Amino acid sequence: MGLESIQFCGSPCGEIVQKTFVHPELAADEVAVKVTHSGLCGTDLHFATTDMVLGHEAIGIVHSIGSDVSAVKVGDRVGWGYPNWTCGKCEWCLRGEDNYCPNWRIYGLADLEQGGLSSMSVRKEQWLFKIPECMSSEDAAPLMCGGSTVWTPLVNHVKPYHRVGIVGIGGLGHLAIQFAAKMGVEVVVFSATESKRGEALQLGAKEFYLTQNIDDYSALGNTKQIDRLIICTSAKLNLGLFYPILNPQAMIFPLTASDGELTVPYFATVRNGLHISGSVIATRFMQKKALEFAARNGVHVIVERFPMTLDGVQAAMARLRDGKMRYRAVLSWNNNE
Known part of the structure; x- marks a missing residue:
């Protein structure tokens, strides 16, 4: 039986709605992550009128893994950002510039039933990152995109x-x-x-x-x-x-x-x-190095905290939309974490 998840989604009128979703059984390369924290990004505002799960700066604990997964294990604290999958075969992937893969599956265009503003999300192993032990989840979440x-x-x-x-x-x-x-x-x-x-x-x-x-x-x-x-x-x-x-x-x-x-x-x-020069998010290699550098050098995020509830998501989105956020919103299932 699949895993049930509470999700906070956009809608055509721009109103945030709460849904329940049952995830299918995991594919061999997939990981089910119990979400603990999620950052909120300006990009989430762009997709607020799309019927999809919002949030792409997420931190959570690995709940279960597919048969071929080897990079993470149950109980690991992991994070993810914009992409969920890259092909590994195109010129850009082969050059180590997988953040420009033309075939990638990214937030807002694919896997619309998966996102950070939820209680459970299923991700490809490929774009999951272990979080350094000395880094708080509040610091880690906004580093996954911002x-x-x-x-x-x-x-x-x-x-x-x-x-x-x-x-x-x-x-x-x-x-x-x-x-x-x-x-x-x-x-x-x-x-x-x-x-x-x-x-x-x-x-x-x-x-x-x-x-x-x-x-x-x-x-x-x-x-x-x-x-x-x-x-x-x-x-x-x-x-x-x-x-x-x-x-x-x-x-x-x-x-x-x-x-x-x-x-x-x-x-x-x-x-x-x-x-x-335009520039997008980090490659997988550089995302890992960014987390390590931030942990080693004490890069900290100035956050406003919100509970991962419908009211909390709506309040955070409104504050971000009004330009009042100082400076990143982080929502958590336990707002005291």
Whole structure:
């Protein structure tokens, strides 16, 4: 007999609904995970009008395993994020860049009956990650998507001598500051909110610049030019504003999911050899390393806690939608954990 699960799902009208689902028997490569915690991400808002189980930053305890599973065992604490399966055969998988697999099964497009906002979820063994013993589940959950999103450009493109600008202190930005600072680079924060200055410096930033009502960023007083610029704000920005404070061949990484067009000054981009690079979540290898690095270096998530109930999910979604979350929501079946 299959396992029964309580699930919190989107609906066509955008209302969060509670359902009960009976999972089929496990396939050979599948793992049933009893969910304990789930982070909430801006992407969950995008799928709130889809009939699917929400949540893709989940932590839980392995309940049972398929016959071919060998990477985890019953009782292990594991986490998962956006993907649930990659083909392992395409060019990108063979190159170790499985986060770009064109055949992957990802949140919102496949396995709609599986998600983090539930009591039980069935996942493929392939994209499950053991959580370091010294890391709390509250810290681990947002690292499965938000953390891996900022980790990827930092670990792939930042050198210790770089000066890294981080735009926005929120769900992504407060993690990017910590990761970058603990990598030993010089971190510079740009924010439209003066009240976040102290927090940015406490998290590891060396400098903070207020951008509210500023049209000429060359007047910010930035002491040195920026080598890497990480865009963590959900607000649509005119990237050209930053051009006067970027070094030649600087790289810009827009990380938040958004619609619309990205426009930049054409000649200045060419003349200064600037790079604008998209970036998605970490590869499996880098997700594992991100967890290890965060545990070893004390990267902590600033969270607001909610119970894993219908009221709790609705409250968390509303707070996230209103832009009031500081900085990541984590829901748990035992809200005291």
